[in-house]
Amino acid sequence: MTRKQKRLAIIGGGVGFLTAAVLLVMFAFSQAVAYFYVPGDLAKASVAPGTRIRLGGLVETGSVKRGEGRTVTFNVTDTLATVSVTYTGILPDLFREGQGVVAEGAFAAGSPVFVADTVLAKHDETYMPKDVADRLKAQGVTLGGKENIR
DSSP, X not given: XXXXXXXXXXXXXXXXXHHHHHHHHHHHHHHHOOEEEOXXXXXXXXXXXXXXXXXXXXEOTTOOEEOSTTEEEEEEEOSSOEEEEEEESOOOTTOOTTSEEEEEEEEOTTOSXXXXXXXXXOSSTTOOOHXXXXXXXXXXXXXXXXXXXO
C-alpha cells in the first residue's frame, strides 16, 4: 500500500466508526423518548399499548384508592377527560388530591388503565410543570390564581 492508500483507509475507518457511534446514540435516544400527554389529548391520539408516555394533569378529588401493599389507584384529569392510573411504589410526599402530577409509564394491553412506574408530584405549593400548566390553561382550567409556573 502506498501512503495515500493508507491515509484513505484510516480516514474511511474513522468515518465508519463515527457513523456507527452516531447511529447507536440516535437509537438510544429514540428508545428513551417519552411523549407528554394530558387526558384530553389521549382521546384524540392513538397510543399503542406498551408505548411509554408521560401523563400529566390534576389528581381527581376522591379518586385515590390504596390497594394491597404499595399499590395505589387514582384518576388524572384535565377537566375534559379522565384517565385511571395504577402505581405500585412509594408516592412522593406532596402527592394528594387536587394537585398537579406527572406519571410516566404505559397503557396495559387491552385495558384503559395507565400503569405508571414513576409518579412526580408538585414541588411546592405553587409550582406546576410548565407543560402541564400550559395544557391546562389552554383547556380553560384555572390554576387557583397561583402563577408560579416554571
